[in-house]
Amino acid sequence: MAQAEFSQSNSQSDYLQQIRASVARRELISKLFGVLGLLVISIATLILIALVAQLFVQGIPRLNWKFFTSFPSSDFNEAGILSAWVGSLLVMLTTMVIAVPLGVAAGIYLEEYAPKNWLAALIEINVTNLAGVPSIVYGLLALGLFSTVLNLGESILTAGLTLALLILPIVIVTTREALRAIPSSLREAAYALGASRWQMIWDHILPYSSGSILTGIIIGLSRAIGETAPLITIGALTYIAFLPPSPIQSQFPFISFEWLTAPFTVLPIQMFNWVSRPQPEFQVNAAAAGVVLILLTLTLNAFAIYLRYRLRKGVKW
Amino acid sequence: MVDTRVVNSSVMERKAEVKNLDFYYGSAKALKSVSMVVWDRRVTALIGPSGCGKTTLLRCFNRMHDLYPGNRYDGEILLDGVNILEKQIDPIEVRMRVSMVFQRPNPFPKSIYENVAYGLRVQGITEKSLLDEKVEKALQGAALWNEAKDRLKEPAYNLSGGQQQRLCIARAIATEPNIVLFDEPTSALDPIATSSIEELMNELKEQVTILIVTHSMQQAARVSDYTAFMYLGEMVEFNETNLLFNKPADQKTQDYVSGRFG
Numbered sequence: 001m002a003q004a005e006f007s008q009s010n011s012q013s014d015y016l017q018q019i020r021a022s023v024a025r026r027e028l029i030s031k032l033f034g035v036l037g038l039l040v041i042s043i044a045t046l047i048l049i050a051l052v053a054q055l056f057v058q059g060i061p062r063l064n065w066k067f068f069t070s071f072p073s074s075d076f077n078e079a080g081i082l083s084a085w086v087g088s089l090l091v092m093l094t095t096m097v098i099a100v101p102l103g104v105a106a107g108i109y110l111e112e113y114a115p116k117n118w119l120a121a122l123i124e125i126n127v128t129n130l131a132g133v134p135s136i137v138y139g140l141l142a143l144g145l146f147s148t149v150l151n152l153g154e155s156i157l158t159a160g161l162t163l164a165l166l167i168l169p170i171v172i173v174t175t176r177e178a179l180r181a182i183p184s185s186l187r188e189a190a191y192a193l194g195a196s197r198w199q200m201i202w203d204h205i206l207p208y209s210s211g212s213i214l215t216g217i218i219i220g221l222s223r224a225i226g227e228t229a230p231l232i233t234i235g236a237l238t239y240i241a242f243l244p245p246s247p248i249q250s251q252f253p254f255i256s257f258e259w260l261t262a263p264f265t266v267l268p269i270q271m272f273n274w275v276s277r278p279q280p281e282f283q284v285n286a287a288a289a290g291v292v293l294i295l296l297t298l299t300l301n302a303f304a305i306y307l308r309y310r311l312r313k314g315v316k317w
Numbered sequence: 318m319v320d321t322r323v324v325n326s327s328v329m330e331r332k333a334e335v336k337n338l339d340f341y342y343g344s345a346k347a348l349k350s351v352s353m354v355v356w357d358r359r360v361t362a363l364i365g366p367s368g369c370g371k372t373t374l375l376r377c378f379n380r381m382h383d384l385y386p387g388n389r390y391d392g393e394i395l396l397d398g399v400n401i402l403e404k405q406i407d408p409i410e411v412r413m414r415v416s417m418v419f420q421r422p423n424p425f426p427k428s429i430y431e432n433v434a435y436g437l438r439v440q441g442i443t444e445k446s447l448l449d450e451k452v453e454k455a456l457q458g459a460a461l462w463n464e465a466k467d468r469l470k471e472p473a474y475n476l477s478g479g480q481q482q483r484l485c486i487a488r489a490i491a492t493e494p495n496i497v498l499f500d501e502p503t504s505a506l507d508p509i510a511t512s513s514i515e516e517l518m519n520e521l522k523e524q525v526t527i528l529i530v531t532h533s534m535q536q537a538a539r540v541s542d543y544t545a546f547m548y549l550g551e552m553v554e555f556n557e558t559n560l561l562f563n564k565p566a567d568q569k570t571q572d573y574v575s576g577r578f579g
Contacts, residue, residue: 185423186423186426187384187421189419191384192489196409199439
């Protein structure tokens with residue numbers, strides 16, 4: 001009897017030891033993965049930080065008021081990014097005005113209106129794939145379609161159309177995802193009160209998802225602002241020493257759209273131009289332009305985060 | 318078949334009548350030749366085990382099924398004598414006359430005021446004083462006015478779960494509909510909030526016809542004047558609530574109300 005009891009408690013402690021060994025082994029594996037993950041992410045982040053830091057160290061001393069207000073020049077001390085940042089600004093504006101209404105409207109249609117059949121599925125697959133098409137392909141399309149066939153030339157309008165085409169899939173996909181995230185209980189609540197489909201969308205679904213949609217738009221724009229290849233393809237100038245005509249005029253009607261047809265350059269092209277010069281001083285100019293570009297992108301992203309925070313405050317379900 | 322008894326010193330009138338209603342989700346038949354009467358300004362409860370079709374039937378009354386493709390009605394629901402399931406009748410029109418309170422409180426992420434006013438705005442009311450008046454009346458009707466009158470501009474999500482559900486009731490009655498549908502309105506609420514909603518239904522039936530789906534037989538017994546017991550898509554028994562619970566005519570009803578299955 002005592003013998004039996006002893007062996008039972010013995011096997012009990014054996015069993016406990018087995019459990020402990022198993023837990024220890026599994027926890028070790030879990031910890032190992034944690035360490036591995038930390039290592040990978042540290043390496044990736046450190047490389048990025050090192051690159052940006054090097055750019056800043058090289059570029060920041062060159063940043064002054066004159067750098068922003070001067071045209072490019074063969075004298076590296078006189079050279080500035082005036083035409084480049086004005087060009088970037090105007091191209092972005094054009095891109096936004098074209099891509100946002102088109103993309104959001106297409107997203108709303110595909111998500112809320114289109115019947116869910118094979119055609120809708122086909123369009124969905126294509127839109128998603130378009131987001132992954134290399135940007136130079138869009139450049140070629142734009143060169144043929146906008147520059148030549150539509151005869152818009154090497155203008156800001158052509159550039160805006162091209163980049164709008166490029167970010168359209170991003171805007172469409174994020175709009176759809178934002179709309180899809182609104183719970184069906186809110187849709188049904190609106191319908192149950194006698195709202196039409198459009199009232200349901202306009203009064204409810206759109207306001208509730210506007211934060212996410214705006215984030216998508218800004219992510220698209222911050223991709224567009226760094227694009228170089230498609231703009232070179234459509235014939236953006238690499239050296240330009242004048243500004244497009246001002247959109248605001250002193251005489252009636254005070255607003256002019258002449259700037260849309262003007263030739264232009266943008267920041268990344270200006271950067272590319274300077275990097276390809278042999279003189280090391282131009283490398284410094286390129287770094288400075290790079291700093292401006294990075295700051296612009298970071299500002300856009302910060303703005304997106306802020307908007308999302310503001311618009312989602314009080315909007316939860 | 319015409320009931321001539323006098324209850325609450327008013328003559329009983331038919332508000333709505335379901336006649337031989339079949340309903341299909343795609344090819345699955347969810348309602349099988351259902352018939353029943355909804356009496357004016359009474360509470361009618363739909364009970365039955367999960368999947369019996371009670372919510373499906375409820376959502377026929379405001380054509381909610383039209384929102385999803387593949388659903389099909391066959392039969393009639395007469396609302397004041399007109400078949401609201403007819404193709405040429407716009408579901409939007411039906412929903413403006415038959416409003417709904419859902420299982421979980423689903424206020425819009427807007428202010429308390431805007432939640433109640435939305436149905437009125439949809440109907441085209443823009444005059445501020447009229448909106449104010451109707452919003453106040455609806456909130457009073459939903460027993461929420463005293464708690465909400467000083468915080469009409471606050472987000473509806475600041476309210477507690479029970480208050481949110483009363484807000485949804487205010488939203489549903491603001492447009493003075495003919496029928497209010499309740500789809501298990503207390504299943505997400507605690508007992509105290511539940512009893513306040515039940516009291517509210519008792520007051521509301523003076524003004525409006527109520528149709529309620531509930532999982533709780535006690536709730537059906539407490540709040541309703543008439544009860545329909547459904548099973549596997551069929552209307553097994555429909556009668557005055559106390560008769561259905563105390564003298565059920567059908568064996569299945571007997572088994573269900575005595576707790577033998579379900």
